[in-house]
Amino acid sequence: MNDVMKTLRRSPRRLLERSGHPGPGPGSLALVLARAGTGKTAFLTGIGLDALLSGQRVLHVSVEANVDRVRDWYDDLLSELIRAEGSAVNGAEIQAKIEKERHIHSFLGGSFSAEKLDETARTLAERLDFRPQVIVIDRLDRRHNSHDEVEALRDLAERLGAELWVSARVYREMPDAKEGHLPPPSEQIEDLVDLAFKLESEGDRVRLHVLKDHGEILDKNLDVLLDPTTLLLVPEADIASR
């Protein structure tokens, strides 16, 4: 597991730690914004996998993909990490370990709501003794982007003492962000957000911006590029050679 952890230094979550922008922390909310197809899912899977490999329990919530597909994403990313490291770690063993610490829940057919997630979290705690330390929600659609809904999600995270990572789509037809605010439609929930990021395609890479950092609205280019398939940081050597 240690070898894989080394590669994870390339995970965006570690980078945040190193660059003085630590993750949201228990009971707080991080929002990841991007246009369709930019890699929100891969980014959040990376966050989930990072947490799992750090020994945390993860509840991964998907509103579109079924359980099998989400599992595939984790498995693919893990094998990518192992391949990148070129080490002889036992993938099957790590996989078996993380499966015990991860629960994937799909809300299909528009069945997602903060209330439903609350119910699910209760059931998991009661029946499986599963209490997540990190909750990943991929993704909030327009209907659930309301202040009340997001506030309820935040309350849930606080009650569970879990770190909450949520993605949302940025729509082409939406106006640009007003100065000092998150881009619509997330502007209405910005008081609930502790950390906000934006992913943007740049050539064959994805660039990561910090939009909000522990209360402060900013638009800081973190000057890091992510590999578009794994959403791992592109090693500095690779960037230099470009």
Next chain:
Amino acid sequence: MKESIEQIRNIGISAHIDSGKTTLTERILFYTDRIHAIHDVKGKDGVGATMDHMELERERGITITSAATHVTWKTHQVNIIDTPGHVDFTIEVERALRVLDGAVLVLCSVAGVQSQSITVDRQMRRYRVPRIAFVNKCDRSGANPEKVAQQLRDKLGHNPVLLQLPIGLEAKFEGVVDLIEMKALRFEGDSGENVVQSEIPAEMREAAERRRAELIDTASMYSDELMEAALEDRATPTLIREALRRGTLSLDITPVLIGSAYKNKAVQPLLDAVCAYLPSPQDVPIEAVGLDDDEPISLAADPALPSVAYAFKLDDGRYGQLTFVRVYQGELNKGDTVIQSRTGRKIKIGRLVQMHADKMEDIEAARCGDIVGLFGVDCRTGDTFIGENAPRLAMTSMHVPDPVISLSVKPADNAAFTKMSKALQRFSKEDPTFRVHVDDESAETIISGMGELHLEVYVERMRREYGAEVETGAPQVAYREAITCRAEFDYVHKKQTGGSGQYARVVGYIEPAGEEEFEFVNEVKGGAIPTEFIGACERGFRSSLAKGSLIGFPVVGIRVLIHDGNSHAVDSSDMAFAAASRAAFREAYRRAGPQILEPVMKVSVEGPSEFQGAIYRSIMQRRGTVLGSTEDGGFARIDADVPLSEMFGYATDLRSATQGKAEFTMEFAKYAPVPRDVSETLHAEHKGAAAVEEG
């Protein structure tokens, strides 16, 4: 065969027992001129449809349960495909569902959506089969089609759209109001064959207007043109039907029709709806798998492309094996040569037939979309036939998993033995995951398959279809043994008991080999073991794998390397080296950290959300690892890995924990080490059994 591909419909009719599937199918055959008289399907007491298909077929000489029956309705060709009677996880069910493009879900207007409808419907959703619903038996006391439509929404998560209103109900059921054409339809003549159109009864006018507006409202979600037309109050029946078709094909809506097949009412509008709303072969994406790279390949229902056909059912008939195939791409002509993609064998198509209710018709050619029978083709179900110019592909994955469970079967008498042999031969041909062998030690016939239910189904079929009475033993899980670390060996086999002696020495190690079943590496230098004895060493090691010393199950994933040894000019022999290898293995195996592996199944349990807690409990009680859960329209699904040995009797337990409302499927996932306590128990049992045998 003259009609275009858009006018072909390949449909299944699925129904809960007693919803009137037989009667409905028979009426369809009658109205499409395939049979010439209707007989009531009545039991001796004169109430209800109590005859089963088989009896009915025997009596009438019709083949409504044939794998596929071809009928013509107006300008359309309709193939009615028999939907499997049993609902489980076998490859066979998957294959039958695979060839349907659409389905009619028959529901009883009194009993509504029942458990079997829920199961079948869920399977169809999994295979993305568009459906229309027929609420049958509207003449029965307590008939309530509105309630049934609501249940479609609540219990099955459909978006039902009523296309008709009943004119009268129960004993007064006369006909239906067609909400698209805004006409009343009544069915006159001895067998309801004359569809008589008239104005909507005045007292129903207002309700019909309201329901039509609702219908247009729903349908316009799928057509901008209809939405605009509706705003200007000029929605035409054609526009409405087009929009409904689009919504049905995308599985977003379910058109609901009503009637009473038994009273010969409103079956013809159902046939119209099959043609109007269910997909043609061109509306459905077709995917195959490339044999060279396992990558998906898209096919198209285009007769000009290379031929691809798929065998989904075998029937034993008077003229030998009849193979039902669906042509997915290109054409099949009598006299053509095709390639069976599993074996690469060339096959000439001798006789091509189309099945009708009461006869079989020889035909010259079949096109994509058609379902036809082939005679004289030796194949299994699931085989793909491709044209000589087609890329190497198969309609389903060629990977066949090894069986994970077995059962001994013992015929009751000699007659049963013959019947059983015949049945087993047929089943193993139909289903590659079903295997048969005779155990060397006990001389018992052992059947193996993918799960308890899988084998139960075949035992039941042996009884029912072949009349073979058999007794079955307790199900046995196919455990395996494997080592976890390297262990060295240096073994001398020496025997001097008068006459010529035996001498052999082997030196090397055994180690885990991951995915490989068995690997033998010879690194002996300088003839320490003469080359002629190396083969005997390999045989010796290999033979040791058949039964591991922990619990007597096969040892897998092992690499044996020999690098040294000794021989004797006179006393060494193949036998001596084989014996030395076996003993060396036995000794090293103990030190190589052997463990027991058990088959773990991927189990999916589905049921109404309120039973989620009960389902979780049932999984946790069985050493399961929950992998994920899903919520969808009032249903919850839980995915878990559960050891197969814990799954015996699960069907019964789940039923009682969820009032029969949850169902599960399972398939083999992987082999995984058993926990220490289980290992100890298995080991003790094995030792006990061995002691009894010796004693």
